[in-house]
Amino acid sequence: MLSESNDRVPTGAGIGLRLPHIAEIVATLPPVPWLEIHPENFLANPHATELLLAARRQYQVSVHTVGISIGSAHGIDRSHLKRVRSLIDMVDPFLVSGHLAWSTHAGEYLNDLLPLPYDDETLDLLEAHIDEVQEGLGRPYLVENPSSYVGFGASTISEVEFLSELVRRTGCQLLCDVSNVYLSAHNMDYDAHRYIDGLPADAVGELHLGGFAAEDDEAQPGGELLVDTHATIVAEPAWDLYAYAIRRFGRKPTLIEWDNDIPPLATLLAEAARADEIARATLSGRAHRAVAG
Numbered sequence: 001m002l003s004e005s006n007d008r009v010p011t012g013a014g015i016g017l018r019l020p021h022i023a024e025i026v027a028t029l030p031p032v033p034w035l036e037i038h039p040e041n042f043l044a045n046p047h048a049t050e051l052l053l054a055a056r057r058q059y060q061v062s063v064h065t066v067g068i069s070i071g072s073a074h075g076i077d078r079s080h081l082k083r084v085r086s087l088i089d090m091v092d093p094f095l096v097s098g099h100l101a102w103s104t105h106a107g108e109y110l111n112d113l114l115p116l117p118y119d120d121e122t123l124d125l126l127e128a129h130i131d132e133v134q135e136g137l138g139r140p141y142l143v144e145n146p147s148s149y150v151g152f153g154a155s156t157i158s159e160v161e162f163l164s165e166l167v168r169r170t171g172c173q174l175l176c177d178v179s180n181v182y183l184s185a186h187n188m189d190y191d192a193h194r195y196i197d198g199l200p201a202d203a204v205g206e207l208h209l210g211g212f213a214a215e216d217d218e219a220q221p222g223g224e225l226l227v228d229t230h231a232t233i234v235a236e237p238a239w240d241l242y243a244y245a246i247r248r249f250g251r252k253p254t255l256i257e258w259d260n261d262i263p264p265l266a267t268l269l270a271e272a273a274r275a276d277e278i279a280r281a282t283l284s285g286r287a288h289r290a291v292a293g
């Protein structure tokens with residue numbers, strides 16, 4: 001099992017370092033404790049990497065991979081893993097994470113994070129792949145719960161049981177995307193609080209919060225599907241669930257995820273400040289509604 005000291009893990013809320021904001025962040029150094037990057041945005045962009053390294057001199061950084069695809073039946077792309085490792089060695093992040101999903105097939109990179117059946121065969125596959133990723137990156141990997149819209153009839157265990165077993169087998173950690181829990185519970189008709197209760201709390205090293213949108217559910221006339229757009233502010237019920245998650249997991253580095261229709265930097269900073277306020281109020285015993293804006 002890989003382990004590393006977490007004495008430099010920031011407790012406050014961070015924001016994504018997305019390309020439209022990178023020059024502004026380097027120039028203005030906004031008061032936020034950490035930044036998250038998608039390494040794939042920097043691997044072929046030397047100018048952006050230069051700015052990233054300038055930002056890194058001022059901020060802790062978390063690396064969130066979107067192309068490692070631990071769920072691919074064809075295995076891990078080792079050359080991609082090596083490229084990510086090189087960037088990680090330059091940036092020295094406090095965490096590295098990725099999704100419980102697959103997004104590549106036979107060398108083709110797809111634009112979606114696709115779901116997996118939760119059964120013994122997939123567990124064996126993911127165990128081998130997470131071992132390979134942790135070995136290749138030289139550090140623990142945090143696996144993020146996906147946003148779900150459909151399930152597999154072949155699944156034999158729940159997502160929480162699946163993630164817990166991965167933690168047990170590989171020593172990986174978990175990134176709990178609270179918004180994904182909320183919207184998946186809505187879409188898949190399960191209890192979001194029970195999902196949070198079921199995760200192995202000691203393994204949760206980071207939280208995500210992102211905006212989602214309601215769309216008509218074509219499979220269910222009159223029904224509503226929540227879609228993980230990362231294109232708007234965090235919804236009120238997701239803030240409520242965040243307070244619940246903080247009570248269970250304690251204060252963890254929390255990312256405000258916003259990847260589409262990217263707003264002014266000030267909007268992201270305000271969302272991060274709200275996450276900090278809710279965390280402080282929750283842990284000091286006050287109802288977070290008292291500080292919710």
Ligand SMILES: [Fe+2]
Nearest residue numbers: 144177208257
């Ligand atoms: Fe997320």
